[in-house]
Every structure is written in structure tokens, then in C-alpha cells.
Amino acid sequence: MAVFNLRAYDDHEQIVFCRDVESGLKAIICVHNTNLGPAVGGCRMWDYNSDEGALIDALRLSRGMTYKNAMAGLNMGGGKSVIIGNSKTMKSEELFRAFGRFVDKLSGKYITAEDVGINPQDMAIVNKETNHVLGLEGKSGDPSPVTAYGVFTGLKAAVKHRLDRDDLEGLKVSVQGLGHVGYYLCRHLHEQGAQLVVTDINKESVDRVVDEFGAKAVDTDEIYHQEVDVYAPCALGATINDNTLPKIQASVIAGAANNQLAEDRHGDILMQKGILYAPDYVINAGGIINVSFEENYDQAAALKKVDEIYGTLTEVFDASKSSGRPTNVIADEIARQRVADAKKK
Ligand SMILES: NC(=O)c1ccc[n+]([C@@H]2O[C@H](COP(=O)([O-])OP(=O)(O)OC[C@H]3O[C@@H](n4cnc5c(N)ncnc54)[C@H](O)[C@@H]3O)[C@@H](O)[C@H]2O)c1
Missing domain, CATH: 3.40.50.720 (NAD(P)-binding Rossmann-like Domain)
Known part of the structure; x- marks a missing residue:
């Protein structure tokens, strides 16, 4: 699959493929653009039919966040992440901790939050490994x-x-x-x-x-x-x-x-x-x-x-x-x- 030629690629700054064998984590973090600030966008957990489908979804959503944040007048760039898997059967403390460690390695270039398939409890686990999380319970709350x-x-x-x-x-x-x-x-x-x-x-x-x-x-x-x-x-x-x-x-x-x-x-x-x-x-x-x-x-x-x-x-x-x-x-x-x-x- 030629990623750079994909229509959805749209000059993304960075794409991180995340794998943690012990927890079973397979995730993709996309950073589309950071001109306006750190890339902010939620994490989606979805049982994709294929890895290609997951990548294209992540790329489209990530680019959309750049546009959304720019049009809202926010000092935030655009990014998004997807965890590949069934959100009803595959969630675990280890999985979200492993995801949190990958987010943390980006040192604030990508800030994650909830999206489809992810709830505040999941994000609280991610937050044990990284501070680069928004939308936590007790703060701005359910958006x-x-x-x-x-x-x-x-x-x-x-x-x-x-x-x-x-x-x-x-x-x-x-x-x-x-x-x-x-x-x-x-x-x-x-x-x-x-x-x-x-x-x-x-x-x-x-x-x-x-x-x-x-x-x-x-x-x-x-x-x-x-x-x-x-x-x-x-x-x-x-x-x-x-x-x-x-x-x-x-x-x-x-x-x-x-x-x-x-x-x-x-x-x-x-x-x-x-x-x-x-x-x-x-x-x-x-x-x-x-x-x-x-x-x-x-x-x-x-x-x-x-x-x-x-x-x-x-x-x-x-x-x-x-x-x-x-x-x-x-x-x-x-x-x-x-x-x-x-x-x-
Ligand atoms: N929650 C947010 O703050 C937020 C922010 C921006 C965009 N969105 C978008 O808005 C949409 C709704 O978000 P949400 O948080 O309410 O999601 P949700 O999952 O709570 O609600 C979606 C609803 O759509 C229903 N649905 C699914 N397939 C359907 C179909 N074929 N016909 C009719 N109904 C169907 C589901 O049963 C569910 O009740 C999503 O596309 C989401 O990406 C949400």
C-alpha cells in the first residue's frame, strides 16, 4: 500500500503505527498538521475490516481535525488515533496503558481524547501513562x-x-x-x-x-x-x-x-x-x-x-x-x- 499516494494522506506530518504484543494493542496515531499548535483529536476504537481501512479512517479524521480546529479559531492542530479492535470485547487496562505510552512518546505533539468506542474510564487509564489527554472526567466532562x-x-x-x-x-x-x-x-x-x-x-x-x-x-x-x-x-x-x-x-x-x-x-x-x-x-x-x-x-x-x-x-x-x-x-x-x-x- 503506497501511503504517500493515498488521497487521504494529504501531507500528514507524522503517522505512528503502534504495536504492543503483550496487551494485543494495534493502533495508528496520525498527526496531520501542527502549524496552529499541538495536534488534538480523539481516539476511536473500532473493529475495522482491514488495516488499510483503519489507516484511511484515521487519516481522514485527522485531516478533518486540522480543519475543524482552524475553523473554530483554536490554537490547536489536527490529529487522530484509532485502536483496531472490538470495543466490547478487547478492552483492558494493559491495552490502554500501552496506548498511553505511545501517546507519551510523542511528547505533546499529539493530544488524545475520547471518540467513538472510548469512554472516560478508558481515558483515565491512558492518563496513567501520559498527561497528553483531554476531556477527562471531572474536568470539561462529556462534550x-x-x-x-x-x-x-x-x-x-x-x-x-x-x-x-x-x-x-x-x-x-x-x-x-x-x-x-x-x-x-x-x-x-x-x-x-x-x-x-x-x-x-x-x-x-x-x-x-x-x-x-x-x-x-x-x-x-x-x-x-x-x-x-x-x-x-x-x-x-x-x-x-x-x-x-x-x-x-x-x-x-x-x-x-x-x-x-x-x-x-x-x-x-x-x-x-x-x-x-x-x-x-x-x-x-x-x-x-x-x-x-x-x-x-x-x-x-x-x-x-x-x-x-x-x-x-x-x-x-x-x-x-x-x-x-x-x-x-x-x-x-x-x-x-x-x-x-x-x-x-
Ligand atoms: N459526541 C460529540 O461531542 C461529537 C462531536 C463531534 C462530532 N460528533 C459526531 O456526531 C455523531 C453522533 O455522535 P454521538 O456522540 O451522538 O454518537 P452516539 O454513538 O452516542 O449516537 C449515534 C446514534 O446513532 C444511532 N445510529 C447508528 N446507525 C444509525 C442508522 N443507520 N440510522 C439511525 N440511527 C443510527 C445509534 O444507535 C446512536 O444512538 C457521530 O458521527 C460523531 O462522530 C460527535
């Missing part, structure tokens, strides 16, 4: 409610831009995925009078949102067809693809999921269809913003910074409108420029 608040803020910016309205009363919103972020997003939307159509593969999560917020539940494959104003993807990536695009009725897409566009070209198609897309890594930055305030944590200050997502997205939407180019392309350009400018300083 999901703050991510949801940021998505809610960004959704309002998109509704203002596309539908020219400040209030959400009666606005129809479909929410796909009612986990840590989706649930809190539904709560914000409900409080502002929005009508919710929701789906999740987990029935209990659906029942809770139906009971608490009067949401209408639909099957997972029906969510795209719904006649709504806003579609909020809050489950998996790549839900905007050649199959789903013809079905989407919403005029705004604003949700928490990472890597929502299966391919960049889907951003062009959305624009041609008059659907305003809030670039994922801009709208879902609330969690990383919260984590960046971990030292002497001050929630009010963190939320004030998260409020800036409204203005950042409006800047992206305005530039897209005036230039006639898709929002995902505009966001990438602004992020790349910020990273390049940081190198000159």
Missing part, C-alpha cells in the same frame, strides 16, 4: 451536550440564511441518530417550538425522544424522504451520497455527524439543488471547543466561544452565495488559509 448546543446554534444560522427566519416555531426538522448529541439537539429544537421527525436503530432512544419531545418516529430508511425544512444527520458519516441525495426534501442540512458528504462532489450537487449544507466540521466543533477550555474549565467562556459558530457559518454561507461555489469547498479554503497563515508567523 456531547456542548456539541449539540453548537449544532443548534449553527442550524439557526443556516435557517436564517436559507429561509430568512430567526425563530424555529413550527420548523420541521428530521434528526437521524438520537445518541449523545442527537438527544440534546432534539431538546433544544423542541424548546424552540420545532416539530421533530426522528429515527434511530435503537428503539429505546427513539421512545425517549417521542415521549419527551412529542417527536414523530420513522424507520431508518424513511428519514431521507421526509418533507422537512432541515435534515440533521447525527449518526454515521457518508449519509449524503448518490442513493440518498435524490430523496432529500429538506432545504437545509445541519447536523453533528462527521464526514457527512460521501464525496466532495456531493457538495456541488447539494448547491445545485438549492440545499444549504452546513459543513460538518464547522457546525460540530462545540465539543472540541469545550475540551480546549479544559485547563481551569469555565463553561460560560466555552459556550461563548461556541456561539461563534453562528458567525463562522454565516461567513461561509455568504462567501458561497457570492462566489457560486459550494459551502464545503469554501470552508476547506478558509481552513487551509488559516493553517498556512499560522506557518508564516
